[in-house]
Amino acid sequence: MTSMTVNGEAVRFHLDPGTPLLWALRDAANLTGAKYGCDSRGCGACTVIVDERAVLSCSLTIGQLEGADVVTIEGLSSERAHPVQQAWAAEQVSQCGYCDPGMILAIAALLKASPRPTEAEIAALPNICRCGAQPRIRRAIDRAAAAMAASGPPNAEPPISSRFSNGSSPEEQKATQ
Ligand code: FES
Numbered sequence: 819m820t821s822m823t824v825n826g827e828a829v830r831f832h833l834d835p836g837t838p839l840l841w842a843l844r845d846a847a848n849l850t851g852a853k854y855g856c857d858s859r860g861c862g863a864c865t866v867i868v869d870e871r872a873v874l875s876c877s878l879t880i881g882q883l884e885g886a887d888v889v890t891i892e893g894l895s896s897e898r899a900h901p902v903q904q905a906w907a908a909e910q911v912s913q914c915g916y917c918d919p920g921m922i923l924a925i926a927a928l929l930k931a932s933p934r935p936t937e938a939e940i941a942a943l944p945n946i947c948r949c950g951a952q953p954r955i956r957r958a959i960d961r962a963a964a965a966m967a968a969s970g971p972p973n974a975e976p977p978i979s980s981r982f983s984n985g986s987s988p989e990e991q992k993a994t995q
């Protein structure tokens with residue numbers, strides 16, 4: 819059993835510790851925002867935030883994450899209110915949308931760590947967009963950075979309960995809350 823916090827809720831995964839976080843989230847916790855793209859650290863579609871850093875969830879096992887604090891796109895904000903999500907909409911970034919969750923989380927983590935990111939920091943993001951939305955993504959980064967500078971960092975809004983089907987019993991779920 820591996821315990822961690824996911825989107826503000828205590829979760830126990832009754833899975834092999836070698837299970838990649840991506841599949842624990844998608845298959846056990848029913849959080850399908852993180853996407854499977856390449857399984858080889860090459861696309862960023864699986865990005866989530868762990869302990870305030872963007873990570874590739876295909877490349878971390880849950881056994882490495884005992885006690886970690888995980889945020890997925892489902893838990894980034896309520897009502898899609900995070901400045902990066904709002905910038906995404908304002909710049910009409912989405913095309914197919916497959917890269918969006920990972921890209922948004924990677925940029926949210928970047929802007930939190932580096933409110934005025936350099937071109938090198940932006941270029942270092944591991945996320946790719948196969949639809950060619952990079953110019954709109956770039957504008958969305960600038961828009962979100964400006965909004966965050968104007969209003970301060972967004973409040974973390976934990977989420978929303980009872981969505982996990984992670985194998986924990988109701989008693990176990992209650993015991994961890
Ligand atoms: S699925 Fe492509 S980097 Fe994880």
Ligand code: FES
Nearest residue numbers: 914917947948949
């Ligand atoms: S919008 Fe399709 S991969 Fe980015």
